Amino acid sequence: MELTTMNHPYPIMMNLSGRRCLVVGGGAVAERKVKSLLQAGARVTIVSTEFTEGIIEMENHAEVVLYRQTFHPSIMIDESSDFASYILVVAATNDAKVNAHVHEIASRQGQLVNVVDQPQLSSFIVPSVVRRGKLVIAVSTGGASPSAARKIAQELDNAYGEEYETYLDFLSDLRLLIQSRVADKQARQRVFKEMLEWDVLAKIRGGTFESWKEKLYITLEKEPWM
Ligand SMILES: C[C@@]1(CC(=O)O)c2cc3[nH]c(cc4nc(cc5[nH]c(cc(n2)[C@H]1CCC(=O)O)[C@@](C)(CC(=O)O)[C@@H]5CCC(=O)O)C(CC(=O)O)=C4CCC(=O)O)c(CCC(=O)O)c3CC(=O)O
Numbered sequence: 001m002e003l004t005t006m007n008h009p010y011p012i013m014m015n016l017s018g019r020r021c022l023v024v025g026g027g028a029v030a031e032r033k034v035k036s037l038l039q040a041g042a043r044v045t046i047v048s049t050e051f052t053e054g055i056i057e058m059e060n061h062a063e064v065v066l067y068r069q070t071f072h073p074s075i076m077i078d079e080s081s082d083f084a085s086y087i088l089v090v091a092a093t094n095d096a097k098v099n100a101h102v103h104e105i106a107s108r109q110g111q112l113v114n115v116v117d118q119p120q121l122s123s124f125i126v127p128s129v130v131r132r133g134k135l136v137i138a139v140s141t142g143g144a145s146p147s148a149a150r151k152i153a154q155e156l157d158n159a160y161g162e163e164y165e166t167y168l169d170f171l172s173d174l175r176l177l178i179q180s181r182v183a184d185k186q187a188r189q190r191v192f193k194e195m196l197e198w199d200v201l202a203k204i205r206g207g208t209f210e211s212w213k214e215k216l217y218i219t220l221e222k223e224p225w226m
Pocket residue numbers: 032033036114115116117118119122124125126127128129139140141142143144145146147148149150153
């Protein structure tokens with residue numbers, strides 16, 4: 001049996017920083033989606049007849065606006081209202097008809113829409129995510145088994161420790177330095193590959209990373225190609 005139309009999902013990392021998103025519904029599922037949107041730096045408007053305690057607490061958050069009301073299309077259509085111009089919409093009520101209506105309006109307006117109870121209507125679904133600073137690991141089963149996605153993500157959560165945050169910051173800084181100093185593209189790419197063989201993770205875990213990094217930067221400054 002075909003559960004969803006997500007046979008070939010296109011994975012992307014979206015920049016939602018400062019972008020306006022709409023979540024319709026205020027239950028546990030809506031709360032989870034709002035949390036992940038906020039983690040991505042989005043500004044989130046939530047429209048619902050009721051809210052979980054967790055969502056009510058989020059009202060203190062500068063990027064969150066709550067409207068306690070029944071869903072009405074004008075929320076999404078009326079350009080003069082506060083509700084207009086959302087880049088991304090989540091239909092998360094427990095009423096399948098309302099969710100389908102939200103989907104219909106969003107699709108007509110070309111907005112990305114996630115329908116929590118009807119994956120086949122969704123233009124995107126939300127993966128299970130592990131974050132370590134700049135490292136983001138997203139796991140999806142395309143809706144086949146959200147609990148399996150979560151379990152696999154938990155395995156990755158155990159496998160990739162906190163040291164990856166420091167590691168990625170280091171690689172990122174060094175890469176920028178090399179990009180600005182090494183003109184030759186091939187030489188740059190050689191260094192980028194070599195950097196991965198330095199066993200930096202062991203140094204971070206062992207507490208010798210900071211002193212090693214200092215020496216490395218001094219050595220690099222003396223490199224003729226820098
Ligand atoms: C299609 C998708 C659409 C979307 O929501 O984007 C969707 C749909 C549905 N989920 C359902 C149930 C559950 N969902 C979870 C959990 C998560 N669900 C998430 C994503 C997705 N869920 C998308 C597919 C992701 C993929 O497969 O790749 C996660 C990963 C991300 C997130 O929500 O932020 C998050 C884990 C976050 C984390 O902790 O890492 C749990 C487990 C739990 O709550 O502990 C259960 C109960 C157990 C079970 O059913 O497996 C139902 C059935 C409702 C019913 O029948 O009653 C539907 C509707 C349907 O299938 O028709």
